[in-house]
Amino acid sequence: MDLRHLKYFLAVAEERHFGRAAERLNIVQPALSMQIKSLETELGGPLFIRTSRRVELTEAGKLLQAEAARTLEQMEHTRLAVERSIRGETGRVRIGFAGNAVFSGRLMQDVRSFHKAYPDAELICQELAPQLQREAIHNGTLDVGYMPDYYPDHDSAFVYQSVGQWGRVVVMSSDHKLAAKESLTIDMLAHEPLIMYSINDVDSHLDRQLQRLLGDSLNIAWRISSSLSVLAMAGAGLGIALVPAPLAQVAIPGVVYRLLDAPDLSANLMMVSRKHEPSAAVLAYLNHTRITALA
Structure with missing residues (x-):
């Protein structure tokens, strides 16, 4: 029994007519009848009582109708949830920051803008010294860091983006x-x-x-x-x-x-992230902040 069988079954159960169900599904009626017969054979008994004008559900058919509707609804929910995750609309972004990211307003600007565009994504902000931010991004306990550009040599495992410069x-x-x-x-x-x-x-x-x-x-x-x-x-x-x-x-x-x-x-504020970032939510945050910075 697969999802296609359940969709075909529900169409017949709701239309109470093979011809109308076939038209709704954009398939020919003999093919639909064959699919329903295959489903009944697999389950071991009839799901419909067929008459010359319409079909009625058996008790087993009524039970399957309720369960199939729940299954397809859950599958649709799962599909939408996965699609949103792939787009970065859900998930978690862990952000570290040093003081000048707050006092300059840049951190709040980025977080506020991203939260408005992606309200269901979880944002966690934590103040950390720059070296601790680098270590946390490296070991995977932090995703993005806002820190002064202390280091003359940048780590090749990270991506550095300048997001502010002041005297x-x-x-x-x-x-x-x-x-x-x-x-x-x-x-x-x-x-x-x-x-x-x-x-x-x-x-x-x-x-x-x-x-x-x-x-x-x-x-x-x-x-x-x-x-x-x-x-x-x-x-x-x-x-x-x-x-x-x-x-x-x-x-x-x-x-x-x-x-x-x-x-x-001069003091430079950098936004630091992993070079090969696997999280769609983190990538969405990085892309969104870059786009808004250019706007």
């Missing part, structure tokens, strides 16, 4: 000696204890740039994993920090932001 500002306590300045130059940072983002044992591109510009006067005093911690430590007077300009929107008592005259020290 940097210097954050410090309001009573710091440099707080009276409206803007700062790189030379003013010489020997100042710097609070830098933690990137484990990998030298960041920013580290290398600062080393080139400040030489022996570069003083990295702290490595911190989150933007909020960086701002808190700077506000506590434990050092100064270079942060992406969007963080200047965060108003914290005792914390001030000053412009940095160093256009070469």
Whole structure:
């Protein structure tokens, strides 16, 4: 018994007439009669009581009609569910992000737009340090990461897309000696204890740039994993920090932001994903964000 048999049977059961059922199915009546006879033989008994004008269902036929309708309805539901999954309309997208993805508004913009276009897809967002995002994407516990472009060499297993670029500002306590300045130059940072983002044992591109510009006067005093911690430590007077300009929107008592005259020290926000992504929902998210970014 296959789905075709069930469709043929239901047509006859609903029309109560082989000729009308055959016309509805766009097949000739003898072929339909043969298919119904084959089904009855397979099941071991009659499903219809045939008269010269119409057919009636036997008790077994009535039972099969109810079960067949449920089976075909479930199959249609399954077909639609699978098609939606293939299109990425359902499924799960796990997103990691660093602070500047939030403060710049880019994360919320992408998530809001995707949720509007794919309301049945599940979105899970988690704040993670950039290195942890890379590890999670690599081991399959995260799908997409929003992170600063710390790394001069990109992993060939990942796809990198630039989704934002900003200048940097210097954050410090309001009573710091440099707080009276409206803007700062790189030379003013010489020997100042710097609070830098933690990137484990990998030298960041920013580290290398600062080393080139400040030489022996570069003083990295702290490595911190989150933007909020960086701002808190700077506000506590434990050092100064270079942060992406969007963080200047965060108003914290005792914390001030000053412009940095160093256009070469720009901050790049990257969206990172797996090169060979198997999930249709994740691919839909990546494609949607790229399309909306170009709009």
